[in-house]
Every structure is written in C-alpha cells, then in structure tokens.
Amino acid sequence: MRTDRLVAVLLLLQQREQVTAAEVARELEVSERTARRDLDALAMAGVPVYATQGRGGGWRLVGGARTDLSGLTASEARALFLVAGPASAATPEVKAALRKLV
Missing domain, CATH: 1.10.10.10 (Winged helix-like DNA-binding domain superfamily/Winged helix DNA-binding domain)
Structure with a gap:
C-alpha cells in the first residue's frame, strides 16, 4: 500500500x-x-x-525535521527491540516494524 x-x-x-x-x-x-x-x-x-x-x-x-508517528516512549521502543530479536533473521513485516521504531 x-x-x-x-x-x-x-x-x-x-x-x-x-x-x-x-x-x-x-x-x-x-x-x-x-x-x-x-x-x-x-x-x-x-x-x-x-x-x-x-x-x-x-x-x-x-x-x-522530525515527526513522532509511533506514539511510543523510548523505553517502550527499546523493549520491543529486545523482544523482536536480531533484525538479520526477521521477516519483512518485523523489519518494517523495527524501522518504524527507530
């Protein structure tokens, strides 16, 4: 999309x-x-x-210029990174979600 x-x-x-x-x-x-x-x-x-x-x-x-589209705090984003695991083994969907977190 x-x-x-x-x-x-x-x-x-x-x-x-x-x-x-x-x-x-x-x-x-x-x-x-x-x-x-x-x-x-x-x-x-x-x-x-x-x-x-x-x-x-x-x-x-x-x-x-910056915009915050996630609505997450920095600590919430870090916690999700830890749960997602290494990006090299991630599916395209997980990679897209991690990109949004960054």
Whole structure:
C-alpha cells in the first residue's frame, strides 16, 4: 500500500541524514522509479524534503525535521527491540516494524 511506503520513506529519512532512491528502493523492496515517485509525493504533500543532485547527492529532510508517528516512549521502543530479536533473521513485516521504531 502506498501510504505504508510513504510513512516508511519518512521514517527512513528521519533515521538517516540522507538517502538515495536506490537505498529506499532496496530497503522497501520496490523499484527505484517507485522510490523516486514516493519521495516526490512526500515533497508535493508538504513534507520538508529536498533532493541534492550529483555525486554524493540524495534526499534529506530540511533542517532535520522530525515527526513522532509511533506514539511510543523510548523505553517502550527499546523493549520491543529486545523482544523482536536480531533484525538479520526477521521477516519483512518485523523489519518494517523495527524501522518504524527507530
């Protein structure tokens, strides 16, 4: 679902200083074209995201903008990480949930 992907992209942008469309595509298991469309959709929706072109370019949030979509406290999120176990053995659903917690 596109809404889920847009939230996931926003969470990736908050987690990392900068992401490329290729990184988003790999992380969300979509094509680079879909990742670019999702990043553009966030910008069109008013999310303060911008692209820098060229070598070392990518997508960033303006001024480190943040939003708390989880509603969890930091200690609650840490407890869920412990319960989920290692991310390397996780299913795609668990990986998506862990990404949201970060």
